Each structure stands twice: as structure tokens, then as C-alpha cells.
Amino acid sequence: MLIILYFLKAQIEYYLHIYIIIYCVINYPIFFFKYLYELGWHTKGEIGITQPRRISAITLANRVALERGEVVGSTVGFVVKFLEKTSEATAIKYMTEGILLRELLTDPLLMRYSVVVIDEAHERNLITDIIIGLLKKVVSKRPTLKLIISSATIDAETFADFFKTNSSIILSVEGRTHPISIFYLSNPCADYVNEAVETVWKIHKKEAQGDILVFLTGQEEVLQAVSLTKDYMNLKDDNTLQPVPMYGSLTHKEQLKVFFAAEKGVRKVIFATNIAETSITIPGVVYVVDCGFIKVKWFDSDSATDQLVVVPTSKATAMQRAGRAGRTRPGKVYRLYTEEDFEKLPDRFPPEIRRCELSAMILNIKALGISNILKFNFPSPPPAKNVLAALETLHALEAINNEGNLTKPLGYFMAEMPLPPMLSRMLYMSGSMNCSEEILTIIAMLQVETVFAHPATGQGQIKARVAKRNFEVAEGDLITMLNVFTAFIENDQSKQFCRTYYLNYRNLNSAYELRQQLVILAKKHLNLPLKSCDGNVETICKCITSAFFLNAAYLHYTGVYKRIQEGLDLYIHPLSSLYTLPQPQYIVFTELIHTTKIFMSNITVIKEEWLAELSSHYYCKTSIQNNV
Structure with missing residues (x-):
């Protein structure tokens, strides 16, 4: 039974x-x-x-x-x-x-x-x-x-x-909970990161002892808030507040810091992503500050891309965040939005399977021998158009054949790798292109949050921007990442090196550890030859193109980029190493970020002829030229 x-x-x-x-x-x-x-x-x-x-x-x-x-x-x-x-x-x-x-x-x-x-x-x-x-x-x-x-x-x-x-x-x-008081803003705020830090300071000065948990949308906001809080502390000459970051890509050692009690007379404030909603319980939290937003991936089937979007949270998420207070005594929740805005929030987000790109999921299901994806019994069935878009992507990546079955050896390799399909294809191609050492580094760097520090103060931002130029190259962001990692290793993974060049030591160290584990996986299970191209940047860029050709864009005469696949208007992200350089004619990107515009992230400069050379089954030269 x-x-x-x-x-x-x-x-x-x-x-x-x-x-x-x-x-x-x-x-x-x-x-x-x-x-x-x-x-x-x-x-x-x-x-x-x-x-x-x-x-x-x-x-x-x-x-x-x-x-x-x-x-x-x-x-x-x-x-x-x-x-x-x-x-x-x-x-x-x-x-x-x-x-x-x-x-x-x-x-x-x-x-x-x-x-x-x-x-x-x-x-x-x-x-x-x-x-x-x-x-x-x-x-x-x-x-x-x-x-x-x-x-x-x-x-x-x-x-x-x-x-x-x-x-x-x-x-x-039901667990024992204590009463929770919820407070809203009278009027919407223009900058919820600054508002969060100011709210933390007010709590610290006016409320009884108890730690503070602040929910923000991502690592950059978390680090910005930590930096702003430290600026407040220096300005007020107050050392009775201990800001601690909490996000997914922190090293294990750094993650454990949120669980340690602060010194006597010191209040701990944890700035966290939604990782702290349900996955972990942080002892001592009495006050919660909720920014009211969350960062999610949303799949656009028309452009066949996942877009990273910051959106208002749902009521269910807001209640989860509020539930972090009042675990040990009556708590207080400060929502950085109006009560009227709360009532307008959706009850909950649709399941991820109904709003995300599905190619990795389909690879795994096909590896289990399930051929008809639409007939598979999901708790919530994915939209048929998203399934079709994913199948088209996998076919273009040569992971599946015309019958929809995994190809050998590429498709099975991609299914076995714990990586997104384009990254696993790039790793596979690096073996035959003799640049697997460099590609392993790039993949590891893409698996962690940004390695570039973003100081909160204007003077610090200028210094960080100048320091970044030491690594930037005209070939784009992925080669810049490779340069940063190489310099990090050459300088014995020094914290002082990171401080000098405004680099995030935690994230670089995480990338190093991930790379070590990827090397073990490649050697032990996948029989991937580990070879270096000895600084041949063109070889690396061609290998990147062989995997991300679906994300190719060209510079339109209007001054905007258009994706070759469907003509979507795209822009270089302000944090890209290419942002201040003359615009290249052809590029590929790894991700789209949708804020005020649709920005391309992690860009690599390519040559037009590489698309026909490396993905002739998908592009032909004439079709590209006709779009320009």
C-alpha cells in the first residue's frame, strides 16, 4: 500500500x-x-x-x-x-x-x-x-x-x-511562534538599498537588542548594503553593529559566520538574498527588513532566452520573510513598500517550470530514457512553446538528433555534466580545440558572482574602475575573467593582491575551488584531455563561439545590437569591459539582464566568419549578411 x-x-x-x-x-x-x-x-x-x-x-x-x-x-x-x-x-x-x-x-x-x-x-x-x-x-x-x-x-x-x-x-x-508587528512605508522609496541601511540604523538606535535580517535581491546589493553600513559606522564612530553578508556563492567558511553570535554589546545585521527565507534559520533574529523585490529568471520564448529580472515579490514570499522574525520572542518586520502595494502583490509566483528555460531539464529527462517530454507527468506541466524552444536549442547545440534522441558522444556528455548546456558544450569542444585549461577557468568564473568589487563611495568606485582596466581586453568579458584568475594564481591567491586591484577574494577563491573540482570531474569521469592553448586568445574565443553561437548579435546601423536569431534589440551592460570601448561588429553573450533595457552580460567579441565555420548547421553566411 x-x-x-x-x-x-x-x-x-x-x-x-x-x-x-x-x-x-x-x-x-x-x-x-x-x-x-x-x-x-x-x-x-x-x-x-x-x-x-x-x-x-x-x-x-x-x-x-x-x-x-x-x-x-x-x-x-x-x-x-x-x-x-x-x-x-x-x-x-x-x-x-x-x-x-x-x-x-x-x-x-x-x-x-x-x-x-x-x-x-x-x-x-x-x-x-x-x-x-x-x-x-x-x-x-x-x-x-x-x-x-x-x-x-x-x-x-x-x-x-x-x-x-x-x-x-x-x-x-505548527511551531510555537511569537507575535509579529508589521510596519509599512507611508510612501514608496526610490532606492530600497539605501532605505534598508537607514532602516537598520534606526532599528539599531531605537529598538531593544536582537539581530536584524535584511532581504535584498542579489549579491551586489548585499555587498553594497554592507559597505554603506560600514560607512555609517565610521561616520558615527560606532562599532556596536556587525554587518554580515549572506548569499549563495559565499565560501562555506564565510557562510558559517551568520550563525555565530556577535560579541557582547554588538548587534548583528545580516544582509541576505532570498537564500535566508526558508533554507536556513539564523538564530537571534528579531527584526526583519524586506526590500519587497526578488530577482528571478524568466524565459522569453520569442527570443528563446532566460532573462534575469528584478520584480516585486509575492505575498507568499513576503510572509516567508516575515516569518524569520519572532522565532524566539516578539518580532518586528519593516516592509520597504506601502500596504497598498502589498495588497497588489500576486499570491505566489508560478512554478519555475512554467517560467524558465528548459533545455537542461530536457537533457536530464532524455538521459533517463524518457522520449516524449510533453507526456511526462509533471506536477505543473511546462508550456508547450517553452518545451519546443528548448528542443530547438538542444538540436542546434547538437545534443539531440532529428528524432529527439541524445547524440553520442556530445549529447550524453552534456547530460552528464552538472553545467548549463552551452557551458557543457563549450567544455566538450575545448578538448578538440586544445584549450580546455582556459575554458575550465572561464566556466569556473561564470559559476560564481562577480569577482570585481563595487565600492559604495564615489571615490572608491573610481579607483575600482581604474584597477579593472589592468585586466580588461578588447576581446571581451570572458577573456577579462581569464586574465583576472590567471593574475590571482600568479600572485599566490593573495588577499593583498585582491585589495590592491579591488577584486572579491571570496568569489575568486570560490572559482579556484570550483575549478579544482571540475578538473577532477573532467579527468576522472569524462576522459577530457587537459590542454592549454598557451595564450592563443583567438582559439579561446572560437571555442566560446562554438557553444554560444545562438547568442550572437551584430551591431545595427542604428547603433544598437540586434540578435541574429530574431532581431531583438540589445545593449552592452554598463559593467561590461566593452562598455567604454568602440563597439565591435559581432559578439556573443552568455546572459540577458532585463532592467530599463535588455542588456547583454559576459560578452565575447567574435568574427562573422566564425559563425558559419563553427555552426554551419545553424547559420549560413548569406543569412547573416542579409540581416546587417
């Missing part, structure tokens, strides 16, 4: 609800329970727990190991992208959802697990929906597998309806 327990979790009052849990353990083979190991559920297989982000998987594994008096990697371990700490003794394994998806490629019935927990399912990201769709097949063929889907919002019925089993059970365990 198949029974699924959905557990709506808040702060768990373990002893208060233990009788409910024991009842479910006895009566239902699929359930949620934090202390599965103590109840012996690991004896017939591992307990696998997925998290939507690296930091939450690592943090939770460390916390559970600490509670057991062990070092992580023994009974409790974790596996995330490019990093693993497990052993033969590991019985509880925390992992990102992408890791479980890759394990499904080699173990379709997940025979190594007795229990699988899908945590934070309410986020409904792309991989969550794929995994839930696959697990529906798994539990139908392997009813002894215990499946737990944990959600922090009231949408458990959605999952229950999807699995369509009369023996499912929804268990709601």
Missing part, C-alpha cells in the same frame, strides 16, 4: 508532537520525520534529504552531525555540486536536488535509499518538479520506498492531488 505523508513544517516542537509522529511511523510507510535515524529507518538503506541550495545542504549536514557529536562525513554527510563529504558509514545524506536527479540517471529506482525527503518543496523550482514527477514513477514500482515531501506553505494539497493516492496523509505541525 502506497501512503505519502506531507508535512507542513514550521519550527518543530519535537516533544509536543511526538505522539503524532510515532502514530505515522507505525501506520504509514511514507512519512516525514526529522529524527529518522534514531528510529532505525537507515537500516534498510540511506536516508536522503534534498535541499534547493548548496548552503542549506551543507549547513544542515553540519548541524545534524554536530547534534550527534560527530564530524560531518561520518554518519551524516552531504553531496553538492563539485563537493562531497560522505563515507561508507554515511546513513543520512543531505544533497542538492540536482545531485538526486543525477543519481536517478544511474539508479532509476533509488535502491540505495530507504527514505527520500524532498525538503522546501514549496519553492517549486525546476529540479523539484522534475524529481517529484520521477518519484511518482519510482514509488509506483517500489512501494517500500518512503517518500516525504516537506512544505513550509499551505500547498500540500497540490502534491497530494498529483500523486492521486487515497492513502496519502497531510500532517500539519
